[in-house]
Amino acid sequence: MIGILGYSAYVPSFRLPRDEIARAWGRPPVLPQSAGERAVANFDEDSVTLATEAALRCLGHFEGERPEGLYFASTTGPDQERQAATIIAAAADLPREIRTADFAGSLRTGTSAFLAALDAVKGGPAWSILVSAADCRLAEPGETAEELIGDAAAALLVGEGGAIATVEAAYSIAEEFPGTWRQSGNRFIQSDDEKFAATYGYQRLILEAMRGLLDKAKVSPKQISKVVCPAPDLGSYTALAKASGIPLALLQDPLLLSVGFTGAASPLLLLATCLENAEPGQLILLLSYGSGADAMLLSVTDEIESYRSRTPRDLIGKGRPLPSYHTYLRYRDLVRSQRGLWEIEPFSSLTMLWRERQQNLALYGVKCTKCDSVVFPARRVCPKCQTKDAFEPYKLGRQGKLVTYSKDRLYPGPESPTIMAVIDLEGGGRLFTQMTDCDPAAPRIGMDVTLTLRKFHEAKGYTHYFWKAKPLRVEL
Amino acid sequence: MMSIRDKVAIIGVGTTKFGENFTQSYPDMIVEAAYLAFQDAKVAPSQIQAAWLGTCFPDSGGYQGNAGASLADALSLYNVPISRVANYCATGTDAFRNACFAVASGVYDIVLVVGAEKMRDVTPRESLVGQLAETGHPVVGKGVTAPGMFALFATRYFDVFGIGRETLAKVAMKNHRHGSLNPDAHFQKEITLEQYLKAPMVADPLGLYDCCPQTDGAAAAVICRADLASTFSQEPVLVQGLGLANPVGDELPFDPESDFISFRATKEAAQQAFDQAGIKDPREEIDVAEVHDCFTITELVTYEDLGFCPKGEGPRFIEEGVPFLEGELPVNTSGGLKSCGHPIGASGLRMIGEITNQLRGRAGRRQVKRAQRGLVHNLGGLGAVTSVIVLANSG
Numbered sequence: 001m002i003g004i005l006g007y008s009a010y011v012p013s014f015r016l017p018r019d020e021i022a023r024a025w026g027r028p029p030v031l032p033q034s035a036g037e038r039a040v041a042n043f044d045e046d047s048v049t050l051a052t053e054a055a056l057r058c059l060g061h062f063e064g065e066r067p068e069g070l071y072f073a074s075t076t077g078p079d080q081e082r083q084a085a086t087i088i089a090a091a092a093d094l095p096r097e098i099r100t101a102d103f104a105g106s107l108r109t110g111t112s113a114f115l116a117a118l119d120a121v122k123g124g125p126a127w128s129i130l131v132s133a134a135d136c137r138l139a140e141p142g143e144t145a146e147e148l149i150g151d152a153a154a155a156l157l158v159g160e161g162g163a164i165a166t167v168e169a170a171y172s173i174a175e176e177f178p179g180t181w182r183q184s185g186n187r188f189i190q191s192d193d194e195k196f197a198a199t200y201g202y203q204r205l206i207l208e209a210m211r212g213l214l215d216k217a218k219v220s221p222k223q224i225s226k227v228v229c230p231a232p233d234l235g236s237y238t239a240l241a242k243a244s245g246i247p248l249a250l251l252q253d254p255l256l257l258s259v260g261f262t263g264a265a266s267p268l269l270l271l272a273t274c275l276e277n278a279e280p281g282q283l284i285l286l287l288s289y290g291s292g293a294d295a296m297l298l299s300v301t302d303e304i305e306s307y308r309s310r311t312p313r314d315l316i317g318k319g320r321p322l323p324s325y326h327t328y329l330r331y332r333d334l335v336r337s338q339r340g341l342w343e344i345e346p347f348s349s350l351t352m353l354w355r356e357r358q359q360n361l362a363l364y365g366v367k368c369t370k371c372d373s374v375v376f377p378a379r380r381v382c383p384k385c386q387t388k389d390a391f392e393p394y395k396l397g398r399q400g401k402l403v404t405y406s407k408d409r410l411y412p413g414p415e416s417p418t419i420m421a422v423i424d425l426e427g428g429g430r431l432f433t434q435m436t437d438c439d440p441a442a443p444r445i446g447m448d449v450t451l452t453l454r455k456f457h458e459a460k461g462y463t464h465y466f467w468k469a470k471p472l473r474v475e476l
Numbered sequence: 477m478m479s480i481r482d483k484v485a486i487i488g489v490g491t492t493k494f495g496e497n498f499t500q501s502y503p504d505m506i507v508e509a510a511y512l513a514f515q516d517a518k519v520a521p522s523q524i525q526a527a528w529l530g531t532c533f534p535d536s537g538g539y540q541g542n543a544g545a546s547l548a549d550a551l552s553l554y555n556v557p558i559s560r561v562a563n564y565c566a567t568g569t570d571a572f573r574n575a576c577f578a579v580a581s582g583v584y585d586i587v588l589v590v591g592a593e594k595m596r597d598v599t600p601r602e603s604l605v606g607q608l609a610e611t612g613h614p615v616v617g618k619g620v621t622a623p624g625m626f627a628l629f630a631t632r633y634f635d636v637f638g639i640g641r642e643t644l645a646k647v648a649m650k651n652h653r654h655g656s657l658n659p660d661a662h663f664q665k666e667i668t669l670e671q672y673l674k675a676p677m678v679a680d681p682l683g684l685y686d687c688c689p690q691t692d693g694a695a696a697a698v699i700c701r702a703d704l705a706s707t708f709s710q711e712p713v714l715v716q717g718l719g720l721a722n723p724v725g726d727e728l729p730f731d732p733e734s735d736f737i738s739f740r741a742t743k744e745a746a747q748q749a750f751d752q753a754g755i756k757d758p759r760e761e762i763d764v765a766e767v768h769d770c771f772t773i774t775e776l777v778t779y780e781d782l783g784f785c786p787k788g789e790g791p792r793f794i795e796e797g798v799p800f801l802e803g804e805l806p807v808n809t810s811g812g813l814k815s816c817g818h819p820i821g822a823s824g825l826r827m828i829g830e831i832t833n834q835l836r837g838r839a840g841r842r843q844v845k846r847a848q849r850g851l852v853h854n855l856g857g858l859g860a861v862t863s864v865i866v867l868a869n870s871g
Contacts, residue, residue, distance in 0.1 A: 344606055344609045344610055345610065346609060346610055346611075346612075346614060346618065347610055347611050347612065347614060348614040349614065352613075352614065353614060353615075359616075360615055360616065374732075375730075376730055377613075377616050377727075377730065383724075383727070383731070403632070403736065404628045404629075404631045404632035404635075404736045405628065405631055406623075406624045406625070406627030406628050406630075406631060406679050406680065406681075406682075407627070407677075407679060407680035408619070408620070408621055408623065408624030408627070408678075408679040409676075409677055409678055409679060409680075410605055410621045410623055410624065410678055410679060411605075411609060411619055411620065411621050411624060412601065412605065412606075412609050413619060417679070417680065418619045418624065420619055420620055420624050420625075420628065422628060422729050422734075422736070424732065428732075429732070430729075430730050430731065430732045430734075431730065432617050432729035432730050433616075433617070433618075433619070434618070434619040440680075445631070445632065445635045456614070456615045456618055457614075457618075459614060464614055464615050465615075466615035466616065466618070
């Protein structure tokens with residue numbers, strides 16, 4: 001049985017209330033009835049780190065099973081030439097002999113990657129492929145889209161055997177349509193006639209794909225239990241719902257109020273939240289839009305219950321309010337902060353980073369075969385027993401306890417204070433690194449923390465990723 | 477192993493004014509410190525047979541101090557061999573230590589040691605802060621400044637022994653009081669508890685008055701074979717012990733055995749020096765000490781690591797007034813790094829100068845009564861290296 005084996009989501013910790021954005025620009029919020037909030041990635045997050053977190057969460061449900069491919073889908077991959085999927089695969093400690101690809105170019109790219117993964121599994125080259133979609137899109141400050149966008153990631157493990165949902169049919173349309181776009185070199189999305197885009201783009205193309213799919217699968221709309229469809233804004237979404245004839249109760253919450261429109265991640269994120277409550281035997285309609293539209297018909301299997309019984313709930317989390325709109329601008333590097341993001345260019349050697357790729361991305365230390373000492377960073381002579389070259393690579397755990405910490409207001413980082421933490425890791429080894437997503441009042445000795453891949457800096461114009469610690473549980 | 481005890485004597489010391497020496501260049505300060513030491517030792521530069529230069533961060537001053545050549549150029553001292561020594565903040569004392577071994581070997585009779593650091597030809601942020609942010613591993617351990625590292629100790633020490641910033645304030649207030657008596661100190665003013673508590677935080681739990689400033693300065697010593705000392709000086713000071721330890725290197729924060737309440741490097745370096753000097757009870761046998769108070773927490777932990785008091789008794793040691801000028805075992809009579817400032821390579825030699833003057837009864841208003849034996853403690857990195865020196869007067 002080919003289909004979805006597992007799913008996960010990652011929504012960053014911060015939420016920016018929409019009325020805070022509106023207040024900053026002296027206008028009412030775009031969604032006046034219940035303005036809600038949007039998810040905002042921390043200053044050290046980008047689509048790669050968001051997708052990594054989602055990928056690690058998904059793989060965490062499949063101990064010992066490693067996918068044979070990793071697809072990354074995003075319109076905001078940080079590099080034009082440096083594959084994000086490879087970085088994520090390295091961070092997930094996947095073997096080198098796998099297929100990797102970045103899918104980009106359209107908001108539909110999340111479902112494009114999903115479909116490509118299904119084809120790869122069906123065609124036989126891979127037993128399973130992890131698809132991780134993330135977006136961290138930027139609208140020009142002051143544009144209404146800035147309120148509507150949200151940053152998030154979602155991952156699906158697509159493969160054979162034990163599927164929690166199978167894909168019964170798929171239908172795609174490719175049509176060049178000027179909805180939203182972004183030229184290379186431009187940080188901000190662009191759009192033109194919004195009414196034209198909403199009706200002749202979004203609504204017409206999604207309905208065409210939906211009808212095409214239902215005809216192809218010979219399924220009547222009445223047989224559908226849930227419809228998953230991204231909502232770029234509330235008006236387009238309600239108009240689409242009305243035009244489609246789908247009862248509102250069947251529509252999966254598009255998370256517009258709590259997270260925002262999460263771009264390429266949106267169809268997979270909404271599908272994940274839908275699967276959280278799906279019943280065996282139900283049919284789910286997954287819709288996706290951008291340069292055309294994709295429609296997919298999924299059938300939920302009996303496996304869903306056992307999957308949910310062994311995985312954690314609360315995919316989205318509550319988040320914490322971002323202090324201000326200005327903080328959002330600072331996190332996205334849209335204003336020159338008092339302590340500019342890259343005020344000082346740190347030393348780097350890309351040769352060194354390549355040599356240490358297993359250590360720094362997959363987070364390996366070494367373990368002495370003579371005295372069992374776990375040592376990080378790696379070295380050749382054991383500091384405990386002085387044996388030379390008796391180390392073997394040792395995968396460090398991602399959870400640990402805080403030994404001590406400091407809150408440095410002098411370090412010229414983008415966020416002050418920079419919280420440095422010493423962590424005893426589960427399974428051995430001690431790590432000294434920055435903390436993130438952490439209220440400066442929160443650290444306590446003995447506190448449980450978990451490691452998350454983050455952006456450190458961009459020396460040499462090359463994004464440097466490494467692991468930071470964040471509180472395992474956030475006190476709200 | 478042979479002991480270094482009583483083989484080498486200090487016959488002259490010299491220290492520039494420590495501070496933001498905007499009118500002086502790096503070589504200007506070297507000249508001032510070296511000639512003060514020559515004058516004190518009553519020797520001419522031509523009598524010097526070899527020299528050592530301690531400078532830790534040449535990058536702040538356009539690479540001056542990266543080699544012995546910088547000392548040769550400053551003093552036009554081209555006819556003797558000169559080595560540059562760098563060993564983090566223990567640079568000055570390690571330059572001295574290497575020079576002592578050269579003299580003790582009998583190869584040289586009389587040599588010069590200079591420590592110098594020009595930190596304020598650039599802004600404070602470009603100085604040590606910039607160095608730490610710009611250098612080091614691109615990602616592993618990235619994000620530290622010196623106060624950020626030592627604050628790891630303060631956080632843990634506070635937690636384990638249940639003390640707070642008020643205890644650190646006592647160290648800061650003591651060293652500021654001592655510094656007010658030192659005309660060469662960067663800061664020569666006392667501070668109140670209120671000032672301490674109201675000052676901005678730098679790296680919690682360390683605030684402004686827990687930290688030494690960015691300072692320019694140079695200090696020098698002329699040393700010679702102990703058996704020749706009396707031909708130069710009426711009051712030579714003898715080297716009784718030289719310890720240096722680097723038991724954990726730069727990996728202290730990654731070492732699962734680090735307890736963040738004590739520095740193994742200090743304990744081990746002190747043991748070496750005490751063994752050489754024949755010291756069994758440092759609290760009783762040391763009369764005056766200059767210790768490395770880069771941050772107040774470092775001084776507090778150092779009381780314990782040097783054996784001046786048991787583990788965890790540092791707070792009581794200061795609260796009872798022991799390390800004050802009028803106390804039983806005065807610590808940092810110069811005002812320490814806290815008041816003098818910390819031109820990295822110069823600090824160790826400044827400390828040696830202070831103890832030398834204490835042992836010769838020449839410390840003026842800061843003079844400790846009946847100072848026979850003194851200690852210098854210089855710690856580098858986050859306890860990556862510590863040097864401990866025991867000096868005694870020849871009387």
